[in-house]
Amino acid sequence: MKRYPKLIRFFGIMLCFLILDFKTAYAIEGGSDALNSPFVVPVNTIVSSSMYGGCSGALLSPYIVATAGHCILDSSGLISKEIYVGEAGQENSNNFIKWNRVTSIEITSSYQGGADGKVGKDDIVFLLLANPLKYSTPVRLASEAEILNFKTSKSQLKILGYGIVSDKGETSIKPKSMNASFSPITALDSNAAYASSANSDACSGDSGGPVLSISASEIIVVGITTGIRKSVNCTKAETDGSFLTLFSLISRYTNLAFAAATKNTEKMVANNILSIRKLEESIAALEEENSGLLDANADFNDENEKLKIDVEDLKTAFLENQNNIIDLEKQIEELQIQIELLKEQIPTTITCIKGKLTKKVTAVKPACPSGYKKK
Incomplete structure (x- = not known):
């Protein structure tokens, strides 16, 4: 079992990051269809004026996504100014400019992209989104104690991603998932670990995808896929035929997650304050309008009172006219009688x-x- 770290030191951990000339980033070799999975999102980064990089991400909350640090770098090795995130479990698309744009990033100050195709240390980043994504199934981050327990017990893990689906470069726009177990092998980076699978492996484009521990009661995010010992496009098998996937342990970066959550809270508070101000302005406008309506209503009431008086006068005049009509009718009857009497004479x-x-x-x-x- 000790031969794995030596092999990995020799070959290096290749970046699980797919650089495309305006083509789509695609998913896991030998995996299962994960379309509509609420845990994995596509992450596309503008690398240069003619290229973008396709990766995967873990949806932690409506506004926060975790992904690999190397997934958000441009061609000069700096953090890209244009990073876009799609809806969880949906098909990847070239038209990602319409996706949710990243507005803020939390990354370790010591992070540097790995040299010679190797994964750099602390290869994890938390993205804050401009608008909320659909978040149907809540997840939580694994604690340090749980990480140790998972490793000791070689717990079952599920890995999801939007990477290439075969070493030959076959692609799919749908996310894929694979089952693996927490490997007891110690990674070179103390903040990373390995997942081992007998029949599935990660490929280019799977970086940043979630590594999950799923039970009947909850979903725990254990880590973020960051690298593989690469063959051509996918993981190179070990001598025993298994496949190793490197992932950053998310419990080591709760400070970054907290910072992202804090920024999100501050953003929401700022938005709420702005909304409150707009509501206050609306209330002031409504109060002014209401004041005008009250004045108009007062004028209406005055006019109504005058009309009531006029109506009462009209009623009185009407009754008087009715009485006059009755008197006239009586007089007419008397005259008709007199006429009949006169006719007889x-x-x-x-x-x-x-x-x-x-x-x-x-x-x-x-x-x-x-x-x-x-x-």
Whole structure:
């Protein structure tokens, strides 16, 4: 078992970082489909004007992602000014400029990219995002005691990434996962460890992906994939046929995680203060508008009172008119009776005949003389 560190010293730990000429970063050889996994995110970094680097990342909170330090460097070895993070478990894309942009980075002051293709010490970084990502399954960081227990018991681990899927360079835009165990082999970097797998291995582009301990009750982030003993694009098998993956122990960098969380809190507080100020401005505007409405309402009430008085006057006038109408109707009835009586007193003329004789009689109640008949 002691032969592994010697082999690794001889060959070096190659960076698990895929530099692309505007192509997509892709995932784990011999792994399982991890599409829609809530734990792994694609991380793309602008390396130069014509290239970007594709890596993986571990989603720790809606605003914080952990990845490998070498994943965020530009072609000059400095931290890139343009780093983008996609949604967890989603397909990788060339159109990553529309992804969530990194606004702040927490990295050790002593970090330097490794020389001759080797992984540098403290190869881990925490990214603070401009906007929150969907965070459906909470995770927590492993403690130092848990790390020691995992290593002693050779605990089962799950590694996820967006790297190439074969040593020949075959690619997939979907994330992959593989099962491994915590290796008892001691890494050269005291802040790193190895995961061992019998039939799967990490490839270029898997750097920064989460190394997880998954139980029925919780998900624990043990570390971040940082390097492999490289064949062509993927891990070179050891003499016993197993594959080793180097990862940074996240428990050694809780200060950086705390700093990122603090910045995130400060950012949220600043955003909340800004929101409060905007709300206060909105409230002031609403109060001013409300004051105007109150004044208008007072004017309306005054006008309404006047209208009420006018309505009461109209009601009174209406009642008076109704009474007048009733009186007039009574007078009309009396006049109609008088008219009928007068009609009875108006004389009328009738014609009476007796043989060839004709006589007209005019009276209130005319009647023909004796011997005459009414014509």
